Amino acid sequence: AQSVTQPDIHITVSEGASLELRCNYSYGATPYLFWYVQSPGQGLQLLLKYFSGDTLVQGIKGFEAEFKRSQSSFNLRKPSVHWSDAAEYFCAVGEKAAGNKLTFGGGTRVLVKP
Amino acid sequence: EPEVTQTPSHQVTQMGQEVILRCVPISNHLYFYWYRQILGQKVEFLVSFYNNEISEKSEIFDDQFSVERPDGSNFTLKIRSTKLEDSAMYFCASRGEETQYFGPGTRLLVL
Numbered sequence: 001a002q003s004v005t006q007p008d009i010h011i012t013v014s015e016g017a018s019l020e021l022r023c024n025y026s027y028g029a030t031p032y033l034f035w036y037v038q039s040p041g042q043g044l045q046l047l048l049k050y051f052s053g054d055t056l057v058q059g060i061k062g063f064e065a066e067f068k069r070s071q072s073s074f075n076l077r078k079p080s081v082h083w084s085d086a087a088e089y090f091c092a093v094g095e096k097a098a099g100n101k102l103t104f105g106g107g108t109r110v111l112v113k114p
Numbered sequence: 115e116p117e118v119t120q121t122p123s124h125q126v127t128q129m130g131q132e133v134i135l136r137c138v139p140i141s142n143h144l145y146f147y148w149y150r151q152i153l154g155q156k157v158e159f160l161v162s163f164y165n166n167e168i169s170e171k172s173e174i175f176d177d178q179f180s181v182e183r184p185d186g187s188n189f190t191l192k193i194r195s196t197k198l199e200d201s202a203m204y205f206c207a208s209r210g211e212e213t214q215y216f217g218p219g220t221r222l223l224v225l
Binding site: 032094102106107 | 118120145155156157158159162170205207209212213214215216217
């Protein structure tokens with residue numbers, strides 16, 4: 001069965017500093033990979049996705065993620081964090097099957113210090 | 115930009131009561147999903163729906179749960195007899211081009 005691990009429950013970062021959120025997955029083949037963001041009281045917004053091809057993918061709000069097959073990782077990065085990036089971030093893996101259900105990691109809550 | 119909508123945003127109910135959570139998926143999408151997130155826990159898959167039938171369901175999705183697409187636009191999740199442990203945020207999603215787009219969620223509180 002597929003699984004997703006986000007090792008960091010909380011991360012605090014200063015505004016303007018860089019951010020990296022870790023995600024490791026377990027899946028039998030190359031999965032579909034996603035990062036979603038959830039602001040307080042909001043739903044899940046898609047930041048970016050990886051299906052195949054270039055392993056460095058760009059998303060919205062200045063985020064990028066890199067797929068590393070050898071490490072089973074899909075880490076999310078942003079070079080310079082803004083206060084509005086304070087939110088919870090979820091990594092998810094999707095099955096390449098008809099149902100295509102998503103399996104989510106536990107999430108990483110990002111706090112941004114002024 | 116098209117989006118998934120959900121109503122109500124919040125629902126409070128008594129244990130044993132039936133609730134219906136409503137979703138309007140993105141109009142040209144064909145696959146629909148329900149997920150839930152108990153406070154402090156992971157987002158969990160409940161059920162996927164395609165061509166007017168369930169395509170996959172999780173162990174959580176027992177006989178107390180049902181889904182329906184009653185017309186061309188709505189997608190509903192019914193919990194027949196709510197339990198305290200059904201308290202959670204329920205997210206609807208619809209899928210286009212292998213990507214799921216989520217609604218804002220319904221926060222259900224069972225007392």
